[in-house]
Structures are given as structure tokens and as C-alpha cells.
Amino acid sequence: MADTLLAVANLETYYGPIMAIRGISFAVPERSVVTILGANGAGKSTILKTVSGVMDPQKGTVTFAGREIQGMDPDKVTRLGISHVPEGREVFPFLSVRENLLMGAFTRRDVAGVAEDLELVYSYFPVLRSRAEQRAGSLSGGEQQMLAISRALMARPRMMLLDEPSLGLSPRLVKEIFEIIARINRERGVTVLLVEQNANMALHIADYGYVLEVGRIVMEDTCPRLLEKEDIKEFYLGMKESGVRGTRRWKRKKTWR
């Protein structure tokens, strides 16, 4: 595999007295798509927030492109080339779509490059072009998600952190958005760290996956292999094996506990 772009080691982050991440280590190779799966409250978003600097870790290190960035202010982290697409989109509701996109390019000075990238995201999401002068708050949920991803792309990042891009979207839209994420990774060479509850989608576009439960990583493997694991199938993909008698009479326990 290629060089590691982002490495997290022994990370511990607290919400007040509550330990949200309990010593996590993982690595994201350059130009790959890595996903972190987990249920509600497993600590997925906390990991992303710690990486992007919104939360400060108690212990551990975050290394991006050979530089330790834990505890840095989020605007500095963004300048280093990490774009965070937050959970719940978080667009600027009273700015127009175009202004939102320009804010994404806030850190950049090259006017020509920004205009070029504006065209690029419009080609990824044509609907944004037709809504360019509308207020972002008036967009539908799916369009806002497209806007949030595009806005992050406008910074021409080396790495994107995506927090539950499928949240609250129709299955067709989810598919569309994931296809774009795969394209961004393939065509632009942007490294992606994807956090998802929709394990099926995530495992199909990612190269490598980690499974997070209550603040710990309990399993990691390449995505094709994760897809084959019984526990993943049962608890994350919702596929039930049919037993010898056709119906199961016992509840299976997760084997990693």
C-alpha cells in the first residue's frame, strides 16, 4: 500500500467526564478510502472531530503528512489540506449556494483555480448549478448534502473527512452520493476517511474498514474480507443466516466480546 497520509495513535477523547474514544489507532494510506463503521454513540463523529481539531484529545497523537496536528485550531487544520464534511451538512443557510461554495475556497488565493473547481463541482452535481443563486437553507436535504461535499471539495483538499453522508437521504440519493465520493477519490486522488452507519454502502466503496464499538476498534480488515465476516453480515448488514431448521432459536453473540 501507498504511504500513510493520516495516522492516529492511542487517541483518547472525552466529553467532559465521559470517555468517548478509548485509545484508538488507525492509519489512512494516501489516495485510499478508509471507512469507520459503528452504531450510534460508538464515537465515530468524535474521531473525525478530533482529527479536524474541533475537539482536543486527552492523549494520543494525530499525524497528518508527517506532522502532528492534535490540538490544533480547526482553521489551521483545514489549511493543511483536511476538509471536514460535518454530520448534518451544516451549510450556511442564508448564503446562496454559490457563496457557500466560495466559502469552501476561503483558504485559497488563486482565483482561476477556484473558478475551475466551481465548474468541476457543478459537473459533479448539476443540480447545484441550477440552484446557484438560491439560499442554501431552501435546498432539500439531499441537495444540502451535495453542497456540503462540494464545499469541502472547493478547498482542493488532500483528504476529506466525511461524516455520515447518507444520513436522512433516500436510497437512490445515497447511491448517487457514494458514486460521486468514489469518483472524487479516483479522479482527483483525494484520500477519504468515511464514517458511516450504512455499512453496506461504505464497505462497497472503501478499501479498508475499521469497526468501532463504544469507543474501541474491535475489528479491522480490507473491505471485501469484512463483507464476508459473519458478525459484520449479521450485525451491520442485517443479513440472517438460515439455520438447519430454517428458523433460529437463539440469539447469536458477537464473537469479539
Next chain:
Amino acid sequence: MLNGLAVGCIYGLVALGFVLIYKATELVNFAQGDLLMLGAFTCYMFVVWYGVGYWVAFALAVALVALFGAVLDATILRRIIGQPQFSVVMLTIGLGAIFRSFASIAWGSEIYTLPTPFSARATRLAGVAVSHEYVSIIIGTVVLCAVLYAFFTFTRIGLAMQASSQNQLAAYYMGIPVKLMFSLIWAISAGVAAIAGVLLAPVSLIDINLGFIGLKAFAAAVLGGFGSIPGALVGGITIGLIELFSGAYLPQGFKDVAAYVVLLVVLAVRPQGMFGAITRKKV
């Protein structure tokens, strides 16, 4: 009529300062009126003590007070974001008191007049004498509003300020230095207050209690719907006109309470203010 309009413009400008800061940081700055007072005094100091020209003194006063606003944010007010509103209110009222006593130490508690190029001059317009001082206030307000509007709508930094006040977290994710933006907003709002102070000075004389105009401006901001910029201006002008007419047509004394009567009625009848729900959009 013109006088009411002019005084209303001043209320509007101070209310604008309230609204800018409130929208961005959700703090209500009760020292806004005292920043106005500082602006007027600083300009007076340059003109009368140091013999600087009016326009230069005007610019210096605005720049100094704006800088002061930014420093205030960076050193004191940034620390209390997230604390209960109550403590913010107490702190800013306290700051206002400090500014007043500072002013009385530095400049004395007498009443001064600021000589300006427009002082005691009038033009006859359609048979009515129009004093230049009032006209200067109205023109100043219009120009300032146009400049601010253009700044917030068309410049990168202005947009970033809007973005920071609409969604602080997302602004951080964009790489916008949110703290710096907030300091800049404080600077703008203090600068606007200083401009209002300098414009007001020739009309109302300068003393350390000039800042109490801030309370009426607060009523204007509430009337317009706290958080709406056009609301603040319209609210200010409305209050100015109401004051004028209640001074002319109602018994003595009503003039000074009119603003607060309006405030009470608004809070009782339409707490969101005139523009509250509809125009809570621009910074």
C-alpha cells in the same frame, strides 16, 4: 421632521452595532452607547486639543474606537462566550460604566461642543431652513449603510463574517479564522458607534452621559426585531420620529419616555419586532 429623522438615524446606527454583535456572537453589548461617547470624545480631543482637521480627526476617532472594539473582544469578551446571558449583560454594563468614568478622568465632566464644517449653517429648502448638521447625519447614515451592505455582500471577508455568524462550526471547517472574524465584527460595530458619535456631537453636545442614547437605540433594535439589520435602521428612525412628534403634540415629558413606551408595546404585541421572522437573514 428632519431632526427626528436625523436623531432616528443615530439610533439606527447604534442599534446596527447591537445587532451585528448579537448576530455574530449572541452577546448583547450594553456598552454600545458608551462606545459612541468615546468616539465623540476622541474626535473632540483631536480637533480641539491637537488642532487636527475635522475629517482627519473623524477618521482617527473611528479607527481608534474600532481598534478598541477589536481589542475588547480579543481580551475580554471572547472569554465569556457560552456563559449565561445574564453575566454578559452585567459585564457590558460594567464596561460601559468604566468607559464613562475613564472619559470623565481623561476629558473632564464638562459639556463640550464639537466645531464642524457644518456647524450653524443652514440652507433654505422649499421654504424651510434645513440645518447642515442634520443633513450630514442623514447622508452619513445612508453612505455608511451602503458601504456596509456592499462589504458584507460582495467581499470575501464580508461573506466569511456572514458565514461565521450563521454557522460557526462550519465556518471553522472552511478554514475561516472565526475568532478573528468576531474581533473584526466588534471592530466594525464599535466603528459604526464612533461614526454615530461624531455625527451626533454637533447636534447634542458632548458629555460623558452621551452613551445613554444606547438605551433608546436598544429599544430601536428590539422594535426592528433583534437580529435584523434593516429592522435596526427602520426601528431607529421610527423611534426618532415618534420622539419628535410626541415632543410636539403630547404634554411635556412624554418625549423622553416615548421610546420606552414603544418598547413595551412592541414586546407585548409583537415580541419578534417588525422584521423579526421575515428578514432574519443578512448579517
